[in-house]
Amino acid sequence: MIVASPFATLLSPATALATPPVGASAVTLAKQTIDGMDYIVSELTIAPGGSTGWHTNEGELYGVVKAGTVNHFIVDCTQDGVHSAGDPITDPAGPDHVHTVRNLGNVPAVLDITYVDSAGAPTTDSAPNPGCPFE
Template sequence: MIRRRSREFHPNPAPAVGTASRTLLRLRLPGRELLIRRTRIAPGGTSGWHYHDGTLFVLVTHGTLDHPYLSRGPAEYRRFRVFREPSGPANTHVARNNGTTEVRILVVYVNPPKSALSHQVTLPPGPI
């Protein structure tokens, strides 16, 4: 089944701050769900630390995305860069905008059926 969504961006739930997304397409396949979303991250915005049950493919369409992993350290992706986010808690990460212009990303989720989009993780305070 294919579902198309609205054109409006909706704020992402806490602990995300300064982020909003809209779903472009949701497709249910045998054993998988494919979801395509656009996300905007305002300067200073963050997704909060989290991980995913499925694999994500991300295209940065505007700005520079700060995207460190807890286990692998810093990562930064500029406009037109495509990268893969592996699944599971071993791949806990955050998406942040440390710049002065909005970051925009297009994300393809390849998830197990009926899984949450992400699982939030609370980290102790300190630099990462």
């Protein structure tokens, strides 16, 4: 079992003001490369009051909430989804889809996530807070 954060990326001057995750950790459960694509399955846990930090996904993301509830916010600071245990969750790829996932509840939120990325690409890229009154 590999313990890593899918939100850990090297900071360049362009991302120096990126928002780091708070109370979020991930365990990589499986990784397979097929035909130049990485398929990475991770279990993400977000503590009450925690968040993934603002970021984008390099590739497609598919998942399911196993426990708790998460709130998904997009670049204009609006909430575009609330996902509870049993709900599927998806995120589009690319730099135009800046978002954060927050746990506004009082129990840990646990998600199983599959990332589909080009081989060797990071699963996420940190992004600065777009001006929202929350991280």
